[in-house]
Amino acid sequence: MSRSERLLDLLQVLRRHRRPVSGGVLADEIGVSIRTLYRDIASLQAQGAAIEGEPGVGYILKPGFLLPPLMFPPEEIEALVLGSRWVADRGDDPLRDAARNALARIAAVLPPELRDALDASALLVGPGVKIPVDSVDPALLRKAIRTERKLSLSYSDGAGVASERLVWPFALAFFDQVRVLLGWCELRQDFRSFRTDRIVHAQALDARYPKRRQALLKQWREIQGIPHRDV
Amino acid sequence: MSRSERLLDLLQVLRRHRRPVSGGVLADEIGVSIRTLYRDIASLQAQGAAIEGEPGVGYILKPGFLLPPLMFPPEEIEALVLGSRWVADRGDDPLRDAARNALARIAAVLPPELRDALDASALLVGPGVKIPVDSVDPALLRKAIRTERKLSLSYSDGAGVASERLVWPFALAFFDQVRVLLGWCELRQDFRSFRTDRIVHAQALDARYPKRRQALLKQWREIQGIPHRDV
DNA sequence: CTGATACTGCCAAATTCTGGCAGTATCATA
DNA sequence: TATGATACTGCCAGAATTTGGCAGTATCAG
Numbered sequence: 001m002s003r004s005e006r007l008l009d010l011l012q013v014l015r016r017h018r019r020p021v022s023g024g025v026l027a028d029e030i031g032v033s034i035r036t037l038y039r040d041i042a043s044l045q046a047q048g049a050a051i052e053g054e055p056g057v058g059y060i061l062k063p064g065f066l067l068p069p070l071m072f073p074p075e076e077i078e079a080l081v082l083g084s085r086w087v088a089d090r091g092d093d094p095l096r097d098a099a100r101n102a103l104a105r106i107a108a109v110l111p112p113e114l115r116d117a118l119d120a121s122a123l124l125v126g127p128g129v130k131i132p133v134d135s136v137d138p139a140l141l142r143k144a145i146r147t148e149r150k151l152s153l154s155y156s157d158g159a160g161v162a163s164e165r166l167v168w169p170f171a172l173a174f175f176d177q178v179r180v181l182l183g184w185c186e187l188r189q190d191f192r193s194f195r196t197d198r199i200v201h202a203q204a205l206d207a208r209y210p211k212r213r214q215a216l217l218k219q220w221r222e223i224q225g226i227p228h229r230d231v
Numbered sequence: 232m233s234r235s236e237r238l239l240d241l242l243q244v245l246r247r248h249r250r251p252v253s254g255g256v257l258a259d260e261i262g263v264s265i266r267t268l269y270r271d272i273a274s275l276q277a278q279g280a281a282i283e284g285e286p287g288v289g290y291i292l293k294p295g296f297l298l299p300p301l302m303f304p305p306e307e308i309e310a311l312v313l314g315s316r317w318v319a320d321r322g323d324d325p326l327r328d329a330a331r332n333a334l335a336r337i338a339a340v341l342p343p344e345l346r347d348a349l350d351a352s353a354l355l356v357g358p359g360v361k362i363p364v365d366s367v368d369p370a371l372l373r374k375a376i377r378t379e380r381k382l383s384l385s386y387s388d389g390a391g392v393a394s395e396r397l398v399w400p401f402a403l404a405f406f407d408q409v410r411v412l413l414g415w416c417e418l419r420q421d422f423r424s425f426r427t428d429r430i431v432h433a434q435a436l437d438a439r440y441p442k443r444r445q446a447l448l449k450q451w452r453e454i455q456g457i458p459h460r461d462v
Numbered sequence: 463c464t465g466a467t468a469c470t471g472c473c474a475a476a477t478t479c480t481g482g483c484a485g486t487a488t489c490a491t492a
Numbered sequence: 493t494a495t496g497a498t499a500c501t502g503c504c505a506g507a508a509t510t511t512g513g514c515a516g517t518a519t520c521a522g
Contacts, residue, residue, distance in 0.1 A: 002478080003510070004235035005278055016335040018350060022467065033512045038469060047236060055468045056520040063346070067239070068297045069336040070279055074377060076333035079326055082405065083314025095310055102307035106337075111281060111295030120445050122376045124413075126406035145353045146305060174313065175357035176407045182355075214351055233509080234479070253498065264481045269500065286499040287489040 003040075006030055008070065010040055011061070014051065015069065020058035071110070074117050080106065081121035089125050090174065092138040129177055132197040138172075141181055141196070144204040145169045148213050151183065154200040162200070167192065168209035170216040184209070184216055191220050234271075237261055241271055242292075245282065251289035300340045305348050311337070312352035320356050321405065323369045360408055363428040369403075372412055372427065375435040376400045379444050382414065385431040393431070398423065399440035401447040415440075415447055422451050 001009070013029050014021070027037040041059065045051055050062040072080070080103070087099040107115050144151050151169050156162045167183035178195050185192040232240070244260050245252070258268040272290065276282055281293035303311070311334070318330040338346050375382050382400050387393045398414035409426050416423040452458070 002274070004238050004274060007235050008278060012332060012335065015339050016331050018338075023469095024467085035512055035514090036510080039510085042469090043233070043235065047239060053468055054520070055518070056466050056522095058467075063339065063343070068299070069339045071281075071296055071298055072333060072336060073279060073329075075325065075329040075373070076336070078373065078377075079315065079318050079322070079329035080311070080333050082322075082326075083316075083318040083330060084310065085314075086317045086405075087310050087314040091310070091313075094306065095313075098304070098306040098310035099314060102303055102311050105301065105303060105307070109295070109299050109301065111293065114295070117377075122402040122444060122448065123373070124402050124404040126404050126411070128407060142306070142309065142354070146309075171353040171355050173355040173357050174317075176359060180357070213353060217353065254500095255498085266481055266483090267479080270479085273500090284499055285489065286487070287491090287497050289498075 001031075006032065007040055007044055010037075011044060011049065011065070011067075012069065014059065014061040017060075020054070020060045022058040023053075026059065072114065074114070077110075077114060077117050078121050078123050081118055082123040082125065085123075085125045090128055090131070092134075094139045095142075131177065131179070134179075134196045134199065136196060136199045136202045138179070138196065140202060140204055141169060141172060144202075145172060145213060148208050150186075150205040150207050150209050152203045152205060153194065154202070155194055156198050156200055158198075163187070165192075166205075167194070168211065168213075168216065170213035170220070172196075182217075182220060184211075191223065232262075237263065238271055238275055241268075242275065242280065242296075245290065245292040248291070251285070251291045253289040254284075257290065298336055298340050300342070301337060302342070303345060305345075308345060308348045309352050309354050312349055313354040313356065316354075316356045321359050321362070323365075325370045326373075362408065362410070365410075365427045365430065367427060367430045367433045369410070369427065371433060371435055372400060372403060375433075376403060376444060379439050381417075381436040381438050381440050383434045383436060384425065385433070386425055387429050387431055389429075394418070396423075397436075398425070399442065399444075399447065401444035401451070403427075413448075413451060415442075422454065 009030055010026065013026060023034055023037050023041070027034045030037070030040075032040070041051055041053065048067075049065050051059055052062055053059045084099040084103050088096045091099065103118070107118050110118060141151070143149075148168075148170075151167050153165045153167055154162065155165060165188075166186040167181075168186070169181055169183040171182040173180045173182060173193075178197060181194045181196055181199070183192060183194065184190070240261055241257065244257060254265055254268050254272070258265045261268070261271075263271070272282055272284065279296070281296050282290055283293055284290045315330040315334045319327045322330065334349070338349050341349065372382070374380075379399075379401075382398050384396045384398055385393065386396060396419075397417040398412075399417070400412055400414040402413040404411045404413060404424075409428060412425040412427055412430070414423060414425065415421070
């Protein structure tokens, strides 16, 4: 790969990592020695890229670099369409619409041949197993998460025991067969997960919960031993 | 001026000119010989730039090379992130990278508060069942589909019976547990599906197959009784 | 203090780049 | 249909750049 291609590549790699990355990692990713990587970073900076390097930390690309990203390569279009198809197939109605609308927005800015690639994308999603219909509106759950509002839940656990709880919802996890709401349970004073098909009733309260959902998610991940990923 | 800087320059010069410019003029503007200019144009094209050159006319940069700013409602951001996370979790390495890169590109042209929404998206994808590792490179299959090239397959069916076939691949379907290549089988003169984990070996031929993959997919759908959907 | 990391200068080998030339292909137009 | 303008390609040899390794310094977090 020529140097000029590599520089654009490097920019894209930097865009992908939202947190600082060490030079060694970057060098590995683009297949070049650390010495050359330093030179490449310097080149990009000389051309105006807002790349910040801190000793002991790594590099991070600050937004607002003069050159917007290049257009999507066909594989990326395929990946976007495949993901949206999965959402459209497995998600509830509002989510399905959101996926379709998002694709339409992207299509609107694509040059014609890429728009064709989007329409003609050949990666299909097979139908999943029938997911039990939730009695609760999933959009309500998502909104509560997004706005960091407390939820009042009527929940029926695996053994059929009903309970009423106040939870701080911070994430919704999609599995092949079930969906699980993750939250901090005021009753138990601990993290709890709730299968959405076992939620009998949910009501979003006006009261916000006192922590950031990002912080809750991070803490939950640490307890579960799940490392952070950028995507 | 180094070559890599020059290429970005050339891009700007092309963006400035709204009407076709001859190679000679471009070469003058960036201070390089005509021979080198041709090479530079070729480099940019190789990196995806939509530069059109017509003999007797000149070069013109078609719109759609760079990604313009984008806006999405929060639910659509969530849908895109969720879909990309699914692809990143269930796809092979190149597909995973493509999904991440696509999101990174989108993030780069989002206004800051939406970029935060993207990072903070609370819809997670639970890990899927372990998919058997394919002995064939999935990227090769996708490329054959994209370029409508014939594939030479060594396939071992459910009963363990091996066969060699020439197929016209037109789609790749993702199920929860398996992936299936859809194609027209020259041997059987009929549509056939091939589980990717049973493909022993695949080789993409130079020969294109004589139909459009869109048409094959449509025909296949009709036979299967699957209605067409936009996403 | 220590470890991790950013960064610089130097050098010789490897690689790429460059301009020029000769030739072909294609388009617009006279 | 003939002509001029232009896009493109292959080849070549000299020029220029790039590369990786090494040695060394600086800075930051814990």
